Every structure is written in C-alpha cells, then in structure tokens.
Amino acid sequence: MTYEEFYYSIDCKFPYHQESEWKRIIGQSIEIAEDAPFLVLHEICRVPASEKLDKSKHMEMYKYWKQSFVSPVQDIVEPASLSYINKIEISDSEALDIMEKLSAFPKSYNALQVVLFSCPDDDELVDEKYENIVAQWKSAT
Template sequence: MTYEEFYYSIDCKFPYHDESEWKRIIELSIELGEDAPFLVLHEICRLPASEKLRQAKHLEMYNYWKQSFASPVQDIVEPASLSYIHKNKLTDSEALEIMDKLSEFPKSYNALQVVLFSCPDDDELVDEKYESIVAKWKSAT
C-alpha cells in the first residue's frame, strides 16, 4: 500500500469505534513509515463533529498510538494533540513555539497540521508560519 492509498483509506473514515481496526491502522501506518503515523494522529485528534467518543477512549487511542513507536516528533506535538482530546485550544504563541521545534523535522506535515488546527490563530500568524515551514521543506527536496 502506498502512502496515498493509505491516506484515502482513512481520510474521514477513521474507525473510532472499532478498536481492533484502529489498532491495525496504527500498526500499518508504522510499517509505511515517514509521515503516515502522524496522518493517523491527525485523524485521531481531529475527531469529526459527527463522531462522539468518550474522552477516556480518546486518550486510550492516543496512548496506544504514542506507545506503538518512537519519534522525537511525538513529544513535540503532544501538547497540540492533547488540546484536541481535552477540547481546549493552545494559545497562538504556544502553537508557534511548537511549530518552530517541528520545523527541524522535515516532512512532518501532519504533525504540523495538528498544531495548525490546535489554536484560534486570530491574527493568522500560525497559518503564515505553517506555510513558511512547508515552503522551506519543499524547497529542500
């Protein structure tokens, strides 16, 4: 399975209520590598409005994801991830600080998106920072 096929297989179709399936998807994302596990993180964190999930179950899913592999990006993006699960927002300055740290890990696009959507971005500075980092990563390839 390619990354693109994987993306389309879970985009807006994540099985939040099927534990064996979401565990399988997490494992598959790790096998695919690169940014795939963070694509899964994005799906885990950005629960659609149409989905209802108890916070304890949401945390269980997140913790399973986090314990399934090791990456320094996990710890960097964790405050943004937990802001979704706990249904609160980071401040724009907190998000910008996290983005600065993530910028050192090229192609962490999905982790960067988790941060982008974790704050109000009232002055659009976070979006501007996101675009700047993505442009930097793309120009380096």
C-alpha cells in the same frame, strides 16, 4: 499500500469505535512512511462532529498510538494533540513555538497540521508560519 492509498483509506473513515481496526491502522501506518503515523494522529485528534467518542476511549487511543513507535516529533506535538482531545485550544504563541521545533523535522506535515488546527490563530500568524515551514521543506528537496 502507498502513502496516498493509505491516506484515502482512513481520511474521514477512521474506525473510532472498532478498537482492533484502529490498532491495526496504527501498526500499518508505522510501516508505510515516517509521516504516516502522524496522519493517523491527525485523524485521532480531529474527531468529526458526527462521531461521539468518550474521552477515556479517546485518551486510550492516543496513548496506544504514542506507545506504538518512537519519534521525537511525538513529544513536540503532544501539547497540540492533547488540546484536541481535551477540547481546549493552545495559545497562538505556544503553537508557533511548537511549529518552530517541528521545523527541524522535515516532512512532518501531518504533525504540523495538528498544531495548525489546535489554536485560534487570531492574527493568522500560525497559518503563515505553517506555510513558511512547508515551503522551506519543499525547497530543500
């Protein structure tokens, strides 16, 4: 399965209430591409309003995701991830700090998006930082 096929197979279709299926998807993501597990993280964190997910189940899913593979990006993006799960925004300055750290890991697009959507971005500085990092990564290839 290609990255694109994987993306469309889970985008807005994540099986939050089917444990064996979300565990399978997490495992599959690790085999697809370096950024694919963070695509799954994005789905885990941004539960649609139409879905009701108990916080303990949400944390269980996140913890399973985190222990399924090793990447320095996991720890960097964790404050933003946990802010979603706990339904609390991080500050714009914290988001900017996290993005700066993530900029050292080219093509971590999905981790960067988790951070982008985890703060209020009142002055649109976080969005600007996001765009600058994406442009920097794209120009390096």
